[in-house]
Amino acid sequence: MSSRWTPNELVRIKGFYPEFKALGVRPSLDSIIVAFLQKYEVYIRPASTSDRRSGGEIASDALLGAMSGATGDHELMADAAIIGNQKKGAAIQEWTQWKQWALNHKDFEVFRAEVMQNWENLSERLESDEFAEEWTAKNQALKEEVKARQKITNDDLLKIALPVVIGSLALSTFLFLIGNGRKELFNPQSNRSFGLAEIIPS
Numbered sequence: 001m002s003s004r005w006t007p008n009e010l011v012r013i014k015g016f017y018p019e020f021k022a023l024g025v026r027p028s029l030d031s032i033i034v035a036f037l038q039k040y041e042v043y044i045r046p047a048s049t050s051d052r053r054s055g056g057e058i059a060s061d062a063l064l065g066a067m068s069g070a071t072g073d074h075e076l077m078a079d080a081a082i083i084g085n086q087k088k089g090a091a092i093q094e095w096t097q098w099k100q101w102a103l104n105h106k107d108f109e110v111f112r113a114e115v116m117q118n119w120e121n122l123s124e125r126l127e128s129d130e131f132a133e134e135w136t137a138k139n140q141a142l143k144e145e146v147k148a149r150q151k152i153t154n155d156d157l158l159k160i161a162l163p164v165v166i167g168s169l170a171l172s173t174f175l176f177l178i179g180n181g182r183k184e185l186f187n188p189q190s191n192r193s194f195g196l197a198e199i200i201p202s
Contacts, residue, residue: 004127013126013135023122032112033102039111044098047091 005013014020027035030046037044102108125131 004132016138020122020126023119023126027115027119029112030099032115033099033108035115036102036105036108036111037098042098044095046099047088047095 003010010020014023034044034046
């Protein structure tokens with residue numbers, strides 16, 4: 001079943017509703033077993049013959065192959081492959097034993113049912129019309145809060161900028177007036193009006 005929410009909406013919802021943080025895809029039997037074993041402080045990952053190899057394992061094999069090709073010692077590569085297969089076989093065997101232990105445990109079925117019920121309840125709540133209305137209202141309130149913060153920021157900016165502009169204008173005017181007054185003090189002839197007699201040479 002596909003979700004009514006986009007991946008971005010799900011991220012936002014999980015940010016505001018902590019109960020949805022762990023909600024993901026439907027839990028597999030192996031993931032439930034891993035969680036059950038962790039209750040008993042057994043930390044193990046599922047292993048199978050179809051497990052993909054990590055980049056480090058591939059690089060290690062490439063290096064061994066290059067070394068054995070360069071030295072002509074093909075036994076080195078064969079030994080490394082045998083060791084790798086033995087490790088993988090041991091991991092599969094260990095996982096199988098712990099998986100069987102968990103499946104046979106008297107409390108496992110109750111735990112599994114509880115995990116699945118919790119997942120279904122959360123999924124139903126997330127996809128319900130009631131939650132959609134709740135999220136829409138919360139989202140609208142968040143948008144209004146952001147607008148209010150922006151308005152406060154703009155108002156605060158205006159409160160700061162207006163006195164700065166007025167102060168700058170006042171200071172500029174003051175300096176202009178002082179500057180003109182100095183000119184008259186030091187050069188009294190510059191602003192003197194000349195009469196006609198002074199302009200016409202005699």
